[in-house]
Amino acid sequence: MTDREREFSQLVKDNQGLIIKVSRLYTNSTEDEQDLFQEIVLQLWRSYDTFRGQSKISTWMYRVALNTAITLFRKKTKSPQTDELMDYHHRDYVEDDDEKQQQISLLYKVVKMLPKMERAIVMMYLDDLPYREIAETLGISEVNARVKMNRLKKTLKELMEKYA
Template identity: 85%
Template sequence: MSLKEKVFSQLIKDNQGLIIKVSRLYTNSLEDEQDLFQEIVLQLWRSYDTFKGNSKISTWMYRVALNTAITLFRKKTKSPQTDELMDFHYADFIEDDDEKQLQISLLYKVVKMLPNVERAIVMMYLDDLPYRDISENLGITEVNARVKMNRLKKTLKELMEKHA
């Protein structure tokens, strides 16, 4: 394994939660979730050389992951070639805590009811990203991100109560 592959592999391991969250929020089955996880990693690998460091690595990863998620299943094209990708398996990154998984599942269930941009805002907010980063990732103003998140808090509370 080359140095580049080792660095990339560590980057994926360090940021696996981000990729899993995006995969869960933009799919409806475990199989699609796993496919999207691998497709995001593939797209990150393909664009890795173009990352210039002008933004945080997590900002770049969110942008690639969200763009991949939003466009991949919309197209419904044939499976991508993954020959150049190292061996990353979705199951290697999942926790085993059943109670925690039930709570997370409910949260994902209600967040999936939101439109794509709102899903992304909630996910990044829950990851404690500053509104500046959220707005940069989504191409909206920081004020718009704040307003949307405040409205989404109310919406999510109502949905959680309704579907609990």
């Protein structure tokens, strides 16, 4: 394994939570989630040499992960869907607290109901990314990111109450 490969492998290991979140929000089954995770890692590897450090590494990773997820999502929506929305099961990396797990599961369920751009905004907001970075990643203005997130908070609250 070359130094570059080791460096990339460590980068993926250090940021796998980001990739897992994107994979969860844009898939409906464990198999699809795993496939998307692998596809994101592949796309990150393919574009690794083009990363110039002009943005944070996490911003670049989000951009690649979201573009990969959205591209695959578009391809899948062209073919008939037979999956039920949100056949989700928690993994070992989620705390073992039942009430908290139920809240997290409900949050994932309602976030998956949002359009793809809004899903990305919510995910990055929940990761405590600054609006500037959210805007840069998605190619929108910082003001637009703030406005969208404020509207999404209300929408999410309503959906959480409806499905609780």
